[in-house]
Amino acid sequence: MSDRKTLQVQKISGHPGPVPGAGTQRQEKVCKLIDTTTCIGCKACEVACVEWNDMPFQPTMFDNTYQTMPDTNWNYWNLIKFNEVSNDDGSFQWLMRKHQCMHCADPGCLAACPADGAIVQYRNGIVDFQEENCIGCQFCVSGCPFNVPKFNPSTKKVYKCTLCSDRVGSGLEPACIKACPTGCLHFGTKDDMLQLAGKRVTQLQQHAGLKDAGIYDPQTIGGTSVVYILHDATNPEKYGGLPKNPKIPLAFTLWKSWFKPLGLIASMMTFAGVILHYVTEGPRRVQPQPPVKEIDGGEARKDN
């Protein structure tokens, strides 16, 4: 939930007309920067997340790796993904990635959502679910390229990381940032984070021998408010669930914004059509009809 004084809404799902209060206040885009090269997989961010959001701790599952559980959950929004990768040149990499909502500039969940006000995007870039308006259809799950929104079958609502919009609205950094012991997590304006990331990438390329090091800020969805520094930005799939070119299905962009209204108009035209038919052709009566007694004006149709 947001502090209305500080978080200005930019986009609202399924909403008619303009966004109330849009553009009344200048706001910087915020960004979480995750440097996967310095992540040690300590899971302090996971603990900070469940602590701040008052969510229960989850039982862990052993699957012969360091992975504590297979995926995030409706009440577990932040998970370190451990990926053991054998490269083609015989080298081995153990890649750790903090997985949570990416807070896309062009959010697929928001595009897919049919409920008015169930998903909002603030001007600072945070995409937030408003569960009181959620109808539980789970279209957002289908619209998200990162498999982030998670459904709670008992409340029939969908939940995800809020980028601690409550903390950010009060001028604080997200809880996960505060907990990170290695400084692999940074929080600030998007411009600042991209600059910081650029410097770190240069350092990795020049001094650590990671020639493919780079920034993950996919432009196919307009960039994200969570940016990664990757050892190998040419192949983000290695990090598990990080698509190279994330896309929103056309069903939620082209179909929903254009063909749905047009299709409805086309369909409603048959209503206009039958009214027009009644007015111009009249009813088709059972035969025979009684002989015509009198015609008042116009030319009588001889065959009726």
Next chain:
Amino acid sequence: MATPAERLGRGPDHFINRIGLTVVYTGELLRHRAYTRFLHWAYGIFFFLALLSGFGIYMPWIFRWFTPLFGGGAMTRMLHPWFGFGFVLFFGLQALNWFILMAWGPGDTRWIKRLKEYVTHRDSVEPSDVGFFNAGQKGMFWEIVGGCVAYVVTGVIMWFPEIFGRTPVAISYVIHDISALIMLAGIFVHIYLSTIGEPGTMQAMTRGTVSEAWAWTHHPAWYKQVTGRDPKQALDEASKKLGSTPPRSSDL
């Protein structure tokens, strides 16, 4: 009297046709038995429940005022698949009841070719080969059968997205919408033709009977089948009695 149920192999003594009562007065013909009428209104009700609840989800920025009818957005979302289930279930029973009557014949292709003449009322009486259902009714029936299959397949995928995954849901969503748009267009035509468009039709689905004049006007071949009389002759006699000139027909 050969009735639709008889031609389906279900004689008038079939238990389903002994449910309810249909009183046929002099000058009338039995059109739909109580079981058929019950099914029609059952899936009719579920159709509108599914349609209105679907509207609220389809385009909430116009139709959000439909969702309070069903107890709010979340309740609408929860009920919509069950309304659809009711529609498909009862329509499925009707499809079993009707599918033989709905078989497409060469006369139906001829009827479709002269659709323009039908719409513009060129002839006051239907061609003599139009039976229990005309090709327009058969077309709509098979469209709904196909639409129901699409609804069920795509609906189940959207109902349980955690099983089917992201892309099938996105595709299903579009197909489900298209199917709904076609049926929405169809329902206007269906209601129009059965009420003000062709007066005397509605009672077939309420009391279950139609007038003989209705039968020889709209379904001459069916009239001939159930009465054994020539529809043209019956029409001429009725015209003479009424003192009007016999109406024009393409082949009568």
